[in-house]
Amino acid sequence: MNEVRLTVHRATNQIAVIGIEIAAGDHRILLDAGRPLDAPNDATGLLPTTVDIKAPMDGVLISHPHQDHYGLLEETPRDWPVFLRGGNQAV
Numbered sequence: 001m002n003e004v005r006l007t008v009h010r011a012t013n014q015i016a017v018i019g020i021e022i023a024a025g026d027h028r029i030l031l032d033a034g035r036p037l038d039a040p041n042d043a044t045g046l047l048p049t050t051v052d053i054k055a056p057m058d059g060v061l062i063s064h065p066h067q068d069h070y071g072l073l074e075e076t077p078r079d080w081p082v083f084l085r086g087g088n089q090a091v
Contacts, residue, residue, distance in 0.1 A: 009048045010034075018048050018072060030060045030080075035071025047075040059083050 002025035009018040009030075019032035030051070039046055047053070057080040062070045064085065073082060 007050065009050050010036075018051065021051070026056070027058050028055065029058050030076075032063055032069045033060050033072045033076055034066075034068040037068050044075070047072050051076075053077055057081075 005021075005023045007021040007023070009021060018034055019030050021028055021030050023029075033047075035046060053076065057077070059081045060073065060076060060083070062073075062082060062084050
C-alpha cells in the first residue's frame with residue numbers, strides 16, 4: 001500500500017485556497033486552486049512554487065465558485081482535469 005502524503009501549498013493563515021495536495025504513489029489531486037484575495041487584478045505568477053506543475057495531476061477539485069478557491073486555475077497546466085461540484089459549471 002502506498003503512503004499518503006498531504007501538502008499544504010499556501011500558509012494556513014492566508015485567505016486563498018491553493019489547497020491541499022493529496023498524493024499516493026504516482027497519483028495526485030489538488031483541492032482548490034485559489035487566488036489570494038489581496039492580489040492585484042493584473043498579478044500573475046501567483047501559483048505557489050511548491051506545486052509541481054511538471055508532474056502529472058489526476059485532478060483539481062474545486063469546492064465552490066469563489067475566486068479564493070478557483071482563481072488560479074489559469075496558472076495550472078491545461079492537461080490537468082478540473083472537477084466541480086454540481087452548479088459550479090460557470091467557473
